[in-house]
Each structure stands twice: as structure tokens, then as C-alpha cells.
Amino acid sequence: MAEVSRLQPQFPTLERQREADHFGMLIFLATEVLIFGGLFAALFVLRAEHSTEYTKASKEMHYWLGGINTAVLLTSSALVALMVEAVKAGSARLAKYLLFGALALGLTFLAIKFMEYGLEYRDGVVPQLSAAKLRGGPHALFMDLYFAATGLHALHVLGGLTLLASLIWPFGTARRDTSAVFAGNAALYWHLVDVIWVFLYPTLYLAR
Amino acid sequence: MSLHFWPTQASLHAEHVDWLIGSFGILVALLAAPVFILSAVYLVRYRHGRKADRSQREAGNVWLETAWAAIPFLLVMGFYVWSTKMFLDQQSPPDDALTIDVIAKQWMWKFQHAGGQREINELHVPVGRPIRLTMTSQDVIHSLYLPALRIKQDVLPGRYTQEWFAATDTGTFPLRCAEFCGTDHSVMGGRLVVQTPADFAGWQAQAGADRSLAQLGHTLFDRLGCAGCHGGNAQGQDAQVRAPPLAGLYGKPVPLADGSIVRAGDQYIHDSIMLPNKQVAAGYEPLMPPFGSVLDEEQVAQLEAYIRSLGAGGDR
Amino acid sequence: MSEATSHVNPRMSQEPIPDTAVERVSYLAEGHSLRSWLLTTDHKRIAILFLISITFFFFCGGIAAALIRLDLLTPAPDLLSNDGYNRAFSLHGIIMVWFFLIPSIPTTFGNFLLPMMIGAKDLAFPRLNLASWYIFALGGLATLATVVLGGVDTGWTFYTPFSSTYSNGAVFMAVTAVFISGFSSILTGINFIVTVHKLRCPGMTWGRLPLFVWAHYATAVIFVLATPVLTIALLLVALERVFGIGIFDPRLGGDPLLFQHLFWFYSHPAVYIMVLPAMGVVSELITNAAHKQIFGYWFVAGSAIAIAVIGFMVWGHHMFVSGQSPYASAIFSFLSILVAVPSAIKVYNWTATLHKGDIVIDGPLLYALGFIGLFTIGGLTGLMLAMLSIDVHVTDTYFVVAHFHFIMVGGSVSAFFGALHFWWPKVTGRLYNDLWARLAALLIFAGFVMTFTPQFLLGYEGMPRRYHVYPEAFQPLNVMSSVGASILALGYLLPFTYLLWSLRYGKPAGPNPWGATGLEWTTPSPPPKHNFETVPIVDKQAYCYPVGGRGEQSEPRTQNAKQDDG
Ligand code: HEA
Ligand code: HEA
Ligand code: CUA
Numbered sequence A: 001m002a003e004v005s006r007l008q009p010q011f012p013t014l015e016r017q018r019e020a021d022h023f024g025m026l027i028f029l030a031t032e033v034l035i036f037g038g039l040f041a042a043l044f045v046l047r048a049e050h051s052t053e054y055t056k057a058s059k060e061m062h063y064w065l066g067g068i069n070t071a072v073l074l075t076s077s078a079l080v081a082l083m084v085e086a087v088k089a090g091s092a093r094l095a096k097y098l099l100f101g102a103l104a105l106g107l108t109f110l111a112i113k114f115m116e117y118g119l120e121y122r123d124g125v126v127p128q129l130s131a132a133k134l135r136g137g138p139h140a141l142f143m144d145l146y147f148a149a150t151g152l153h154a155l156h157v158l159g160g161l162t163l164l165a166s167l168i169w170p171f172g173t174a175r176r177d178t179s180a181v182f183a184g185n186a187a188l189y190w191h192l193v194d195v196i197w198v199f200l201y202p203t204l205y206l207a208r
Numbered sequence B: 001m002s003l004h005f006w007p008t009q010a011s012l013h014a015e016h017v018d019w020l021i022g023s024f025g026i027l028v029a030l031l032a033a034p035v036f037i038l039s040a041v042y043l044v045r046y047r048h049g050r051k052a053d054r055s056q057r058e059a060g061n062v063w064l065e066t067a068w069a070a071i072p073f074l075l076v077m078g079f080y081v082w083s084t085k086m087f088l089d090q091q092s093p094p095d096d097a098l099t100i101d102v103i104a105k106q107w108m109w110k111f112q113h114a115g116g117q118r119e120i121n122e123l124h125v126p127v128g129r130p131i132r133l134t135m136t137s138q139d140v141i142h143s144l145y146l147p148a149l150r151i152k153q154d155v156l157p158g159r160y161t162q163e164w165f166a167a168t169d170t171g172t173f174p175l176r177c178a179e180f181c182g183t184d185h186s187v188m189g190g191r192l193v194v195q196t197p198a199d200f201a202g203w204q205a206q207a208g209a210d211r212s213l214a215q216l217g218h219t220l221f222d223r224l225g226c227a228g229c230h231g232g233n234a235q236g237q238d239a240q241v242r243a244p245p246l247a248g249l250y251g252k253p254v255p256l257a258d259g260s261i262v263r264a265g266d267q268y269i270h271d272s273i274m275l276p277n278k279q280v281a282a283g284y285e286p287l288m289p290p291f292g293s294v295l296d297e298e299q300v301a302q303l304e305a306y307i308r309s310l311g312a313g314g315d316r
Numbered sequence C: 001m002s003e004a005t006s007h008v009n010p011r012m013s014q015e016p017i018p019d020t021a022v023e024r025v026s027y028l029a030e031g032h033s034l035r036s037w038l039l040t041t042d043h044k045r046i047a048i049l050f051l052i053s054i055t056f057f058f059f060c061g062g063i064a065a066a067l068i069r070l071d072l073l074t075p076a077p078d079l080l081s082n083d084g085y086n087r088a089f090s091l092h093g094i095i096m097v098w099f100f101l102i103p104s105i106p107t108t109f110g111n112f113l114l115p116m117m118i119g120a121k122d123l124a125f126p127r128l129n130l131a132s133w134y135i136f137a138l139g140g141l142a143t144l145a146t147v148v149l150g151g152v153d154t155g156w157t158f159y160t161p162f163s164s165t166y167s168n169g170a171v172f173m174a175v176t177a178v179f180i181s182g183f184s185s186i187l188t189g190i191n192f193i194v195t196v197h198k199l200r201c202p203g204m205t206w207g208r209l210p211l212f213v214w215a216h217y218a219t220a221v222i223f224v225l226a227t228p229v230l231t232i233a234l235l236l237v238a239l240e241r242v243f244g245i246g247i248f249d250p251r252l253g254g255d256p257l258l259f260q261h262l263f264w265f266y267s268h269p270a271v272y273i274m275v276l277p278a279m280g281v282v283s284e285l286i287t288n289a290a291h292k293q294i295f296g297y298w299f300v301a302g303s304a305i306a307i308a309v310i311g312f313m314v315w316g317h318h319m320f321v322s323g324q325s326p327y328a329s330a331i332f333s334f335l336s337i338l339v340a341v342p343s344a345i346k347v348y349n350w351t352a353t354l355h356k357g358d359i360v361i362d363g364p365l366l367y368a369l370g371f372i373g374l375f376t377i378g379g380l381t382g383l384m385l386a387m388l389s390i391d392v393h394v395t396d397t398y399f400v401v402a403h404f405h406f407i408m409v410g411g412s413v414s415a416f417f418g419a420l421h422f423w424w425p426k427v428t429g430r431l432y433n434d435l436w437a438r439l440a441a442l443l444i445f446a447g448f449v450m451t452f453t454p455q456f457l458l459g460y461e462g463m464p465r466r467y468h469v470y471p472e473a474f475q476p477l478n479v480m481s482s483v484g485a486s487i488l489a490l491g492y493l494l495p496f497t498y499l500l501w502s503l504r505y506g507k508p509a510g511p512n513p514w515g516a517t518g519l520e521w522t523t524p525s526p527p528p529k530h531n532f533e534t535v536p537i538v539d540k541q542a543y544c545y546p547v548g549g550r551g552e553q554s555e556p557r558t559q560n561a562k563q564d565d566g
């Protein structure tokens, strides 16, 4: 009975339904990549045209904070991957612990990121808030793109966290199979958020 | 109020464009003809209820289909070559062209002649002579459109674009803004007045600029205190701030602090004044204040004329 | 499918016709409460929701068009102020493009038919499909909010730095509206792609897909690949407008051309979003009217994909005079000619399909023919625009306006009406009066030609677009255009009357009134909730019309079709 109710009527088999879910998620992730693609393109053009200023601006980034954040996000991603395995293996308990770990790390990432924004405000490198020093010119453009890109990414982190948090509930129920699929897709999204950061970090922080 | 179907032609280029569109129009009509004619014929001949030979219907024919993809394409390619060559030729004005500065702003056109004559929404030029328009905008994107000459070019803020023409007929022709630029876009127009060389000389005298563009620039240069750093006669070196000399700068390759080299053309000089931190000359501190919020594009054009008049370094 | 093949118009009875047994179990009868509509996950019901919404927006855009044409009756600025006119055409373009034409065929007929044509019970993600409608509705509300906030005056192209810095319209709201609707497109695209890949019924191989499905597959790919670029471009405009970050305004160190590149990278492929589904519709209509296999199935199907792919490489043809490098322009010009080749294949193949057909000239066919003729003219004038030296003269003039209205209004909107007439019996279960349909088709065609042909001349004579004050010499042609527009408006209003009438007084349609071969015609009209009682098993090609013409019954494409006769 339970088996039948999980299968949505439009699919012939549960197998096909899973494939479809997975495939749909992949296409969605591709569109996400494309959204960031526009920002990366702008950054690459900026770097090609003004390499000195780009490097100089990049030097003002708090690269060690960014580095810590990279580690935080990677670890969290690993936990999520383990969680999916745990769900598949049926150990809801373990999965729950792993999930909480990943959530905590995700929040840590956001906390550090906002601390960093604070530091940048203190340093006076926020173009709209600082003096004319940053008005116009490649440095300001760099900072603008930096805020646009990391801000958009932070929103994605928030979205990913919401998605992960919504997993807590299905673990409580016995619907192991569905939650495995859902967990798998949520994990995919979290990995994407991670991967985008892995590209943002060198592009913005390490161009020194 | 008369109904006329063809715009006036006032240059050789306009004639060429009309030939192109006329002959390409014929090709296009030929390509469309089979669709219209055959559809009509089939509709009549194979209408339901009419006796007709409907045997041996084909479900496709690779050769036929390849042919009707390839042949129109190749025919059009011929025109592509023609049109593209004409377009690329139109990109570079002849060397003896008369340069006129064009500044667009919401919602008017300003023209500055090298002799210092300035006019608004009206452009006087001599017939037969190639004219080069060096254009920039004070605010948003505009587009200078001269229908009788079949030319048009967007005018961008912070950047120079150019277009050129050699009118073959004297007379008055419309001049319009073709890129949407806000409230009064549709009334941002004026007149192009093409005159005989004698009339043009007369107009120049009567428009009566007592001072040339470069002289206007010189005054500005002194008034704005550029000389304080770059030197009274623009030779530099007599102030506390070390700034590069500007004589002989125009057209010269300039090494920049980031290692690259740019040619000191209009664009470079423009940016050096408006956004000096964008490109810093090698060996100097970025101490020059940006004049972007102080000067308008007209004044920059005058300063440029002045710097140009200080002598050219390289080839043009 | 018994008495079905007749095209004879039902004589209208005075009394409303009572529901048939079939209609009482159809998807329309699955609950009548508002809730049962607003929370439905049935693709057919969602299609109806979309149909109602986009019709509403078509009228909104149409009212703006009426204002434009009225104002242009005289060369002086009398009806609207300068700003008022700018707001009118901006709203007209924004609504017509993003809230009418882009969603038009895909979200209504695509939604309704895609699953049925491939033998599926629904789209792969029904809830996502509903979400897509809600997102669209939200975007639509934001657009209406724009109107309330005083409108927007940037044109549909949002060129920077005008939009990001100088405009005093409600740019932020407008950008937000389009931004939101983008996600609706993305979700629809994902849904279609996954559905076509994963939900084809047994025997429905790629080579047996109806061309309508191919067209929507290609469209979905563009939805998914192009929309994100628009999303980011609009986001940056919004950021620049609100926070003054300097990405596009040169005074702040930005580059105004960057926006144009991003915008056209989306918007050129988007024009194929607007025409590919229409081409899919026409392929169905032509084969059915001729009662004959399409000429060159693979060429027509492949050209849809080719258009989608090459369409991504030609965006620079909107920027020939923008100040981009002339050599880039030369390449974009070449690629624009290349992208015309697959369109050529389609047009010539449709013509060849009529050869030796058994053609019934009815409403749907007239709309399809209207599409072919007007699209051909619009497309070939597009080719003129792709020629650099011609474009320099006519870009940003009424020549361009005429070009795209020929394709989008003459072409795609005609195809939309064709689809509406062809599948109306399936969607509603009722037949309309075909005489009226033919009359409306002719009226629309005549009105259209009269409206937009003069604009080619106006453009070549040098009347720039987005002008509401113009030289007197242009008045006669403008008056002609406005008169044509009134005829056109009449033509568009007509179908709404007789189609609505048919809902109540039309004869029951029967499962397959046109004797068509698609799987959707094997179900009762209107179809039941999950479309098929038993999963169909396909063993034939698409368009396997009887060789001997209409005299013979067409063979069902499915092995188990009899069960569906109910
Ligand atoms: C549905 C919408 C749609 C479609 C399908 C097209 C299709 C095409 N368009 Fe169009 N276009 C627009 C909508 C569309 N366009 C819009 C909205 C604008 C203006 C935007 C704005 O600025 O606001 C525009 C503007 C526009 C421009 C820029 C004009 C300018 O601003 O200066 C150009 C230039 O190259 C162009 C070219 C083309 C070409 C080559 C095709 C081709 O795909 C056409 C292919 C079709 C055919 C060629 C006809 C059929 C073929 C034959 C009968 C056989 C013969 C064929 C061969 C020779 C190969 N279009
Ligand atoms: C995508 C679809 C689409 C559609 C369907 C239309 C439909 C129409 N369009 Fe438009 N149009 C665009 C897309 C579209 N347009 C775009 C993208 C632009 C560019 C905008 C810009 O520059 O930014 C444009 C610009 C544009 C202009 C140029 C404005 C300018 O540059 O100054 C004109 C001028 O004639 C025009 C006219 C029309 C007309 C007469 C119709 C008709 O087909 C509409 C007919 C429909 C109706 C009239 C509605 C039904 C009837 C009623 C509601 C009854 C009331 C009507 C009356 C009493 C008359 N359109
Ligand atoms: Cu200036 Cu339009």
C-alpha cells in the first residue's frame, strides 16, 4: 500500500520516478550555474582588462577568512554526502546527527561571511559607503561584483540550509525511500552551493 | 503633405545602400515566391473533393531538402560579401576628413567645429568634403541618424564613437536621435545643412567664433589649474606634484603602471581627465584628481583639442 | 471515433446542449470549486489557468497598442504626453513579450498536449507545474503594480545606463516582474525536458514524436539555458538602480554595452522561444489539413534543434551600430544568415507537405497559412536586417518594428489562434462554428497586413521607432497603419465571442473531429483526469494518415486504442 502511494500516477515505475527527479534536479542546478556564470564572466573581463587593479583589490580581501569558510563549506558538504549514505543504509539516527552537523557548519559559514562584510565596512572598501576613493574605477567595480556574487551566494546558502532543514521532518517518519530521493536531491543542491564557492574563492580572494 | 515612398539620397553611400536593398529585395521576393505560389496552387489543385492524382506521395527527399536549404543560403552569401565589404569600408574615414565633435545630451545635439564654431541641433558642413563626426554622450546612449545619408551610429557616454560621410548634394536634411533616451527622445532632432564650400566659409565667418577649439581649451586648461601640475606651457616639472608633460603626447604610445601600453588617442586623453585612476601613466603617482564631475563633454573636447594642438608624438 | 471526420459545421441550436456522459467524467468535472482549480496539479487544468491569464495580459498589451496607434494618428503630441507615450510602448512591449507571447503556446497548449501526445498521464512534476503558474501570476501582479506605480519608460529592452540611472519610471518594479516571471519559464522548461525524456509511453521513440513535441523540447532547452542570463542581467540592473553599484554606468566605471550583450544573449534566443512552439503547431495543422505525412520528418524536427542551438550565437546582430567591434558585427551577420537556413527548411517543407494532399480549407488551416505567409515575410526582412549595410540605415526604425510584428503577431499569434481552434474541441469537448472561424482568420490577416506593411516603408524612409512626434510627411502611412490596427482588434475580438458561445451551445465534439492521428485524439473530449485509461502502446510513426486520402479511416497509432473509445 505504502509502496503504491509513493509512486506518483504519471510514472510507470518508482525507478523511473527517481530518475526523473534526479534529472530534473540536475537541469535546475545547470540553470543555477548559468546565473553565476554571468557574474564570473564579468569578473574575468574585469581581470583581463585591469589586471593590476584587480590584483590590488583582491589583496584587500580577508583571504584567511575566506579560506576558513571554504574548509567549513567543504566539510559540511562531506557530512551531507555521508548523510545520504546513512539514509540509504536506513540509519535515520546517524543521518540526523550528520544533518545537524552540516546545518551547524552552514550557519557558521554565514556567520563568518557577515563578520567579513563587517570588516570590509570597517576597512572602508564598500564602494557606496566609503569616500570618493572607491567611486568609479576598477577597484570599485571589483568590490561591487564581489558583493553581488557573495551576496547571491549567501542567499543560495540560506536556500540550501532551508532545504536541508526540511529533511529533519521526513526522518521522523518511516518513509525511508522517498526521503532518500529527497535527501539525495537536497544534497546535490548543497554540493552545488559548495562548488560555486570553490570557484568564487580563488576568483575573488586568491587573485593576488 | 505629400506621400512619398523613397527617402532622399544625398551621398554616394546612400545610393549604394539603395542599390543593395533594391537588389536584395528582388532576391528575397524570389525566395518567397515558391512558398506563396506553390501553396496557392496546391490549395486549389488538391482541395478535398477535387479529383487529382494523389498517388506516390513522397514522405521526404533528402536531396531536394538539402538543395532548398543550401541554394538560398549560397545566394544570400553573395549579398553578405557585398554588404559586409561596404560596411567595413564605411568604418574608416579618409585621412583628409574634416573632424567635428558631437556631444549628445538629453535632449539636444551639440556640435563643435575645429574653428571654434559651436551650434545646437544644426550641423553645417561643406558639400563633397568627407566629414568625420567624433561623438560622445553626456548622459545616456543616443544615436545620430542621418536618413538621407543612410548612416547611423550610437553615441555612448564615456566613450567615443565615430561616423563619416561625404554629402554629394547641397540642401537641408533631417537629423534624428534613433536610440531611445527618455522623455523627449522623439523631438531630439535637428537639421543637417550641406552647403557649397563658399557658403560654408561664409557661414563659418558669420557664426563668428573668435577663438578656435584649441584656444578655448587653452583657457580652460589655465582656469582649471591643470597647469599647476602639468606646467604653465604644459611642459611640466615646475610644481610640487610630478606630472607627465603633455606636449607631444597625442598619438604617442604611453606605458602604464600595470605594464601595458596604450596609444594616447582621444579616448585615452578623455579618460585621463575624467577617470584618471583608470589608467595611470608609468612612473607617476596616481595623484591627479578626477574631473568627471566638474567638466562636461564639451569642455573635455576643448581640452583635447588643446592637447592635440601641442603636437603629435607618433603617427596620428 | 465514428461520425468524427466531418468538418461540417454544427447548426447552432437555440437551447444549451446538456452535458454528455463523457463530459461528466472529464478533467473539467473533477470538482467545480475554486479550490479545486487553484490547487490542481492536473496539467490540463493548469493549462486552462495559464490560458485565462495570458488572455488577460494579451488584452492589457492590446490596450496599450491601441493607445500607441491612436496617438500616432497625428504627428503632433496630442493624445499622450511624451512620457505617457514612452510608458505606453514600454508596457506594451514588456507585457506582450514576457506575459503573453513567451508563455503563450508552451504554457497552454504545450502544457495541455505534451503529456497527451507522448502517452503520459501528466508532466513529470505536476506540483512544480502549478508553482510555475503561481510564479507567473506573481510576476503578472508585479507588472500590474508597475502600472499603478506610474509605469515604466525604458522600452522592453531596459538599456543601461538609462534604465539603471536616468529613468524616472518604476524600473525596479518592472525589472522585478520580469525577473520573477523568468523562474516560471525555467520551471516549465525543466518540466518539459524531463517529461519528454522520461515519460514517453512504450513504443513512442524519438523518431515517432509529433513535431509539436520536438518544437517544445527545443523551446524548453532555450528556456533553461537563456533565462538565467536574463535573470542575472536584470538583477544587476536592479542592484545598480537601488544601491548605485557601477556595473553598467560609465560614470561609475561600468560598461553600458555589457548590459546589451547580456540582454540580447537572452533575448535573441527568446525570440525563438516565441516562434518555435508556433512552428510546432503549424506542423500539426498542416499535416492534418492535408491529411498526409509531413514532408521530411527529420529535417523539420532537426531544424527545430538547429534553430535552438544556432540561435545562441547571433545576439550581436542587435548591436551593429552600438559601438561593438565591426569585425564582431561581420561574424554576427554571417551567423544570422546561417540561422535562417533551418527556418527555410521548415517553410519549404510545409509547402511540400501540401503537395498531393487532400486539403480541407477550414479555420485552423487558414490560421496556419497566415503564419507561413507572414512569417516568411517577417523572416526574410529579418535577413535584410542581418545585412550590415542595410541595418545601419534601418535599425531602430519602424522597419524593425514591422519585422518583428510580422513574425510575432502575424506569425506566432496567428499560430496561437490556429492552435486554439484546432484543439478547442479537445480542450472543451465542443465544436464551434467554422464559418466564423474562417471569417475571423481572414479579418485578422487583412487587418494585420494593413497595419504593419506601411511600417516597412516608414522605416526605410527614416521614421525612428519609439517616436510619437514625427514629421508630417509620415502621416498618411501612419493613419493607414492605425486603421489597420482597428480592423485587427476587431478580428481578435471575434473568436472570443464565438468560442465562448460554443461552450454553451456548441455541439459535442466527439473524440476526434478532425480525423487526426495524434495520441491526444484517442481520448474522449474533454479527456479524463489522467488522460489514458490504459497506457497506450505506439507502433506507428506520427502522421500515419491513410494513403488513399480522406475516404479511408485513419489507422490508430496504438495497439490498444479500442479501449479508449469508452
Ligand atoms: C519571434 C520573434 C522573432 C524571430 C523568429 C526573428 C527571426 C529573425 N530575426 Fe528578428 N527580431 C525580433 C523578433 C524575431 N526575429 C525582435 C522582437 C526584434 C527587435 C528587438 C528590439 O530591438 O526591440 C528583432 C530584431 C532583429 C534584428 C536587429 C534589428 C535592429 O535592431 O537593427 C535582426 C538583425 O539581424 C534580426 C534578424 C532576424 C533573422 C535573420 C531571423 C531569422 O530567424 C528569420 C528566419 C526566417 C526566414 C529567413 C524566412 C523563411 C525562409 C525562406 C522563405 C527561405 C529563404 C531562406 C534563406 C535565404 C535561408 N531581427
Ligand atoms: C510580442 C508580442 C506583440 C504583440 C502581440 C504586439 C501587438 C501589436 N503591436 Fe506591438 N510591440 C511589441 C510586441 C508586440 N506587439 C514589442 C516587443 C514592441 C517594442 C516595444 C519597445 O519599443 O520597447 C512593440 C512596439 C509596437 C509599436 C512601436 C512603438 C514605437 O516604437 O513607438 C507599435 C506601433 O504601431 C506597435 C503596435 C502593435 C499593434 C497595433 C499590435 C496589435 O497586434 C495588437 C492588437 C490587439 C488588440 C488591439 C487587443 C484586442 C482588442 C481590444 C483590447 C479591444 C480594444 C481595442 C481597440 C478599441 C482598438 N507595437
Ligand atoms: Cu537621444 Cu534618443
Ligand SMILES: [Cu+2]
Residues within 6 Å of the ligand: C267, C268, C271, C314, C315, C317, C318
Ligand atoms: Cu535577434
